[in-house]
Amino acid sequence: MKLIVGLGNPGNMYNFTRHNTGFLALDFYTKIKKVDWEKADKYDAKYFRLGDTFFIKPQTFYNDVGKSIAAFKNFYKIKNEDILVICDDFNLEFGKIRLREKGSAGGNNGLKSTIEHLGTEAFPRLRIGTANDALRRKIGDTDFVLGKFTAEEREKLPEILREIAAKLDDFSA
Numbered sequence: 001m002k003l004i005v006g007l008g009n010p011g012n013m014y015n016f017t018r019h020n021t022g023f024l025a026l027d028f029y030t031k032i033k034k035v036d037w038e039k040a041d042k043y044d045a046k047y048f049r050l051g052d053t054f055f056i057k058p059q060t061f062y063n064d065v066g067k068s069i070a071a072f073k074n075f076y077k078i079k080n081e082d083i084l085v086i087c088d089d090f091n092l093e094f095g096k097i098r099l100r101e102k103g104s105a106g107g108n109n110g111l112k113s114t115i116e117h118l119g120t121e122a123f124p125r126l127r128i129g130t131a132n133d134a135l136r137r138k139i140g141d142t143d144f145v146l147g148k149f150t151a152e153e154r155e156k157l158p159e160i161l162r163e164i165a166a167k168l169d170d171f172s173a
Contacts, residue, residue, distance in 0.1 A: 001052050001054070001055075001077070001082065001085070002052060002053040002054070002076045002082040002084070002171065002172055003053070003054050003055075003056065003069070003072055003077065003082065003083045003084070003086050004026070004053060004054070004055045004056070004074060004083075004084045004086070004133070004168055004171065004172065005017075005022070005055075005056050005057075005058065005065070005068075005069055005083065005084065005086065005100050005114075005144075005145060006022030006024075006025055006027075006056070006057050006059060006086045006108040007020075007021075007022035007023070007025045007057070007058070007060050007062060007065055007085065007086060007087040007088075007111075008020035008021070008022050008023030008024070008056075008062065009062050010059045010060075010061070011147075014034065014146070016040060016148050016149055017145070017146050017148055017149075018088050018112065018144065018145050018146075018149065019062055019082075019088055019131060019146055020088075021088040021128045021147040022057075022085075022086040022087050022088070022110075022128075022158070023126070025085070025086050025128065025164045025165075025168075026055055027163055028110035028158075028161040028164070028165060029055070029075055029161075029164075029165050029168055030048065031054075032165055033050060035050065035117055036048065037057070038168050041055075042071070042099065043056070043058075043068050043071045043072050043075070044058060044059050044060055044067065044068045044096060045057060045058050045059055045068045045071075045072065046172060047072075047146065049141070050172065051111030051172070052172075053171075054076065054078075055152045056068065056069070058071055061158040062109055062110045062113075063109040063110070063112075063113055063119065064076035064113055065110045065114060066110075066112075066114040066115070066116050066117030066118065067113075067117055069083065069085070069114050069117060069118065070108075070117035070118055073118065074157070075090065075109045076162035080118060080120055080122055080123040081101070081122070081123065081124065083118075083123045083124065084123075084124045084125070084126060084135075084168075085091055085110070085114055085124070085125045085126070085130070086125075086128065086164070086166065086169050087108055087110050087111060087125065087126075087127055087147065088108075088127070088128055088132055089106070089127035089128060089129055089130065089131075090107065090129075090130050090141070090144060090145060091106070091107075091129075091131065091134060092127055092128070092130070093128050093129045093131050094130060094153060094156070095128075095129055095159075095160045096128075096129035096134060097127070097128055097129070097148050097160070097164060097167065098126070098127045099124065099125075099126050099127075099128070099167065100124065100125055100127070100168075101122075101124050102120075102121050102122040102124070103121060103125065104121060106127075106135075109136045111125060124171070126164065126167060128164065129147075130153075130162070131163065132144070132150070132153070135147075136171050139145045141166070
Protein backbone atom coordinates (compact mmCIF):
# COMPACT_ATOMS: atom_id res chain seq x y z
CA MET A 1 0.00 0.00 0.00
CA LYS A 2 1.27 3.48 -0.93
CA LEU A 3 0.13 7.01 -0.23
CA ILE A 4 0.72 10.06 -2.42
CA VAL A 5 -0.18 13.38 -0.82
CA GLY A 6 -0.57 16.74 -2.54
CA LEU A 7 -0.20 19.71 -0.20
CA GLY A 8 -2.36 22.80 -0.45
CA ASN A 9 -5.12 24.80 1.17
CA PRO A 10 -8.81 23.94 0.78
CA GLY A 11 -11.15 26.43 -0.86
CA ASN A 12 -11.50 27.96 -4.31
CA MET A 13 -9.71 31.16 -3.30
CA TYR A 14 -6.45 29.14 -3.17
CA ASN A 15 -6.77 27.53 -6.61
CA PHE A 16 -3.73 28.19 -8.79
CA THR A 17 -1.68 29.61 -5.92
CA ARG A 18 1.91 28.53 -5.45
CA HIS A 19 1.15 26.88 -2.10
CA ASN A 20 -1.43 24.67 -3.85
CA THR A 21 1.05 23.20 -6.29
CA GLY A 22 0.61 19.77 -4.65
CA PHE A 23 -3.16 19.95 -5.14
CA LEU A 24 -2.67 21.15 -8.71
CA ALA A 25 -0.39 18.19 -9.49
CA LEU A 26 -2.96 15.69 -8.19
CA ASP A 27 -5.88 17.43 -9.91
CA PHE A 28 -3.96 17.23 -13.19
CA TYR A 29 -3.30 13.54 -12.50
CA THR A 30 -7.03 12.85 -11.95
CA LYS A 31 -7.75 14.24 -15.41
CA ILE A 32 -5.13 11.98 -17.00
CA LYS A 33 -6.39 8.91 -15.13
CA LYS A 34 -10.08 9.88 -15.49
CA VAL A 35 -10.87 9.47 -11.80
CA ASP A 36 -12.90 11.58 -9.39
CA TRP A 37 -12.18 12.72 -5.87
CA GLU A 38 -14.13 11.22 -2.98
CA LYS A 39 -14.51 12.70 0.50
CA ALA A 40 -13.03 10.95 3.51
CA ASP A 41 -14.32 12.97 6.45
CA LYS A 42 -12.69 10.71 9.04
CA TYR A 43 -9.28 11.66 7.58
CA ASP A 44 -10.26 15.25 6.75
CA ALA A 45 -9.18 14.63 3.15
CA LYS A 46 -10.28 14.10 -0.41
CA TYR A 47 -8.93 10.93 -1.98
CA PHE A 48 -8.97 8.48 -4.83
CA ARG A 49 -7.41 5.07 -5.16
CA LEU A 50 -5.64 3.45 -8.09
CA GLY A 51 -4.56 -0.13 -7.43
CA ASP A 52 -2.59 -0.21 -4.18
CA THR A 53 -2.03 3.55 -4.06
CA PHE A 54 -4.13 6.16 -2.32
CA PHE A 55 -3.87 9.78 -3.46
CA ILE A 56 -5.03 12.41 -0.98
CA LYS A 57 -5.52 16.15 -0.66
CA PRO A 58 -5.76 17.01 3.05
CA GLN A 59 -8.62 19.42 3.71
CA THR A 60 -6.94 21.02 6.70
CA PHE A 61 -4.95 24.16 6.07
CA TYR A 62 -1.37 23.83 4.85
CA ASN A 63 0.25 24.17 8.27
CA ASP A 64 -1.78 21.27 9.67
CA VAL A 65 -1.70 18.65 6.86
CA GLY A 66 0.22 16.17 8.99
CA LYS A 67 -2.96 15.19 10.88
CA SER A 68 -4.65 13.89 7.71
CA ILE A 69 -1.51 12.18 6.48
CA ALA A 70 -0.90 10.41 9.80
CA ALA A 71 -4.55 9.32 10.06
CA PHE A 72 -4.46 7.76 6.58
CA LYS A 73 -1.05 6.18 7.22
CA ASN A 74 -2.09 4.69 10.55
CA PHE A 75 -5.43 3.31 9.38
CA TYR A 76 -3.98 1.62 6.28
CA LYS A 77 -0.67 0.74 7.98
CA ILE A 78 1.40 2.44 5.29
CA LYS A 79 5.16 2.54 5.81
CA ASN A 80 6.83 5.96 5.86
CA GLU A 81 8.96 5.09 2.85
CA ASP A 82 5.73 4.43 0.91
CA ILE A 83 4.41 7.97 1.48
CA LEU A 84 5.23 10.61 -1.13
CA VAL A 85 4.47 14.23 -0.24
CA ILE A 86 4.22 16.79 -3.08
CA CYS A 87 4.81 20.42 -2.15
CA ASP A 88 5.92 23.79 -3.48
CA ASP A 89 9.40 25.16 -2.85
CA PHE A 90 10.10 28.84 -3.44
CA ASN A 91 13.82 28.24 -3.06
CA LEU A 92 13.90 26.03 -6.18
CA GLU A 93 13.98 27.44 -9.70
CA PHE A 94 10.48 27.62 -11.17
CA GLY A 95 9.52 24.27 -12.68
CA LYS A 96 12.45 22.34 -11.23
CA ILE A 97 11.35 19.08 -9.63
CA ARG A 98 13.39 17.56 -6.82
CA LEU A 99 12.69 14.10 -5.40
CA ARG A 100 14.33 13.24 -2.07
CA GLU A 101 13.92 10.07 0.00
CA LYS A 102 14.08 12.03 3.28
CA GLY A 103 15.17 15.37 4.65
CA SER A 104 14.27 18.39 6.69
CA ALA A 105 11.25 20.62 6.21
CA GLY A 106 13.49 23.30 4.74
CA GLY A 107 11.11 25.99 5.99
CA ASN A 108 8.01 24.41 4.40
CA ASN A 109 5.24 24.42 7.03
CA GLY A 110 3.37 21.54 5.38
CA LEU A 111 6.47 19.37 5.62
CA LYS A 112 7.00 20.54 9.23
CA SER A 113 3.48 19.37 10.09
CA THR A 114 4.03 16.07 8.29
CA ILE A 115 7.32 15.46 10.10
CA GLU A 116 5.69 16.31 13.44
CA HIS A 117 2.73 13.94 12.94
CA LEU A 118 4.74 11.08 11.41
CA GLY A 119 7.51 11.51 13.98
CA THR A 120 10.22 11.29 11.32
CA GLU A 121 11.89 13.09 8.41
CA ALA A 122 12.31 9.72 6.64
CA PHE A 123 9.61 9.86 3.95
CA PRO A 124 9.95 10.79 0.27
CA ARG A 125 9.02 14.26 -0.88
CA LEU A 126 8.66 15.78 -4.31
CA ARG A 127 9.41 19.50 -4.22
CA ILE A 128 8.22 21.63 -7.11
CA GLY A 129 10.11 24.87 -7.70
CA THR A 130 8.04 28.04 -7.66
CA ALA A 131 10.86 30.59 -7.36
CA ASN A 132 10.33 34.09 -8.67
CA ASP A 133 12.79 36.01 -6.51
CA ALA A 134 11.97 39.50 -7.81
CA LEU A 135 8.24 39.06 -7.11
CA ARG A 136 8.90 37.40 -3.75
CA ARG A 137 11.12 40.29 -2.60
CA LYS A 138 8.48 42.78 -3.73
CA ILE A 139 5.45 41.22 -1.97
CA GLY A 140 6.96 39.06 0.82
CA ASP A 141 6.91 35.32 1.45
CA THR A 142 3.30 34.92 2.65
CA ASP A 143 1.74 36.88 -0.21
CA PHE A 144 4.06 35.09 -2.61
CA VAL A 145 3.07 31.53 -1.64
CA LEU A 146 -0.61 32.47 -1.42
CA GLY A 147 -0.42 34.40 -4.70
CA LYS A 148 -1.56 33.16 -8.10
CA PHE A 149 0.91 32.06 -10.76
CA THR A 150 1.86 34.71 -13.30
CA ALA A 151 0.63 34.34 -16.89
CA GLU A 152 4.12 33.25 -17.96
CA GLU A 153 4.25 30.62 -15.20
CA ARG A 154 0.75 29.33 -16.02
CA GLU A 155 1.87 28.80 -19.60
CA LYS A 156 4.62 26.45 -18.41
CA LEU A 157 2.50 24.51 -15.91
CA PRO A 158 1.12 21.78 -18.24
CA GLU A 159 4.63 20.62 -19.17
CA ILE A 160 5.70 20.61 -15.50
CA LEU A 161 2.55 18.76 -14.44
CA ARG A 162 3.07 16.08 -17.12
CA GLU A 163 6.58 15.49 -15.77
CA ILE A 164 5.20 15.19 -12.24
CA ALA A 165 2.50 12.75 -13.43
CA ALA A 166 5.22 10.48 -14.83
CA LYS A 167 6.99 10.55 -11.45
CA LEU A 168 3.72 9.65 -9.71
CA ASP A 169 3.31 6.67 -12.03
CA ASP A 170 6.87 5.56 -11.20
CA PHE A 171 6.32 5.90 -7.44
CA SER A 172 3.00 4.08 -7.42
CA ALA A 173 4.26 1.20 -9.61
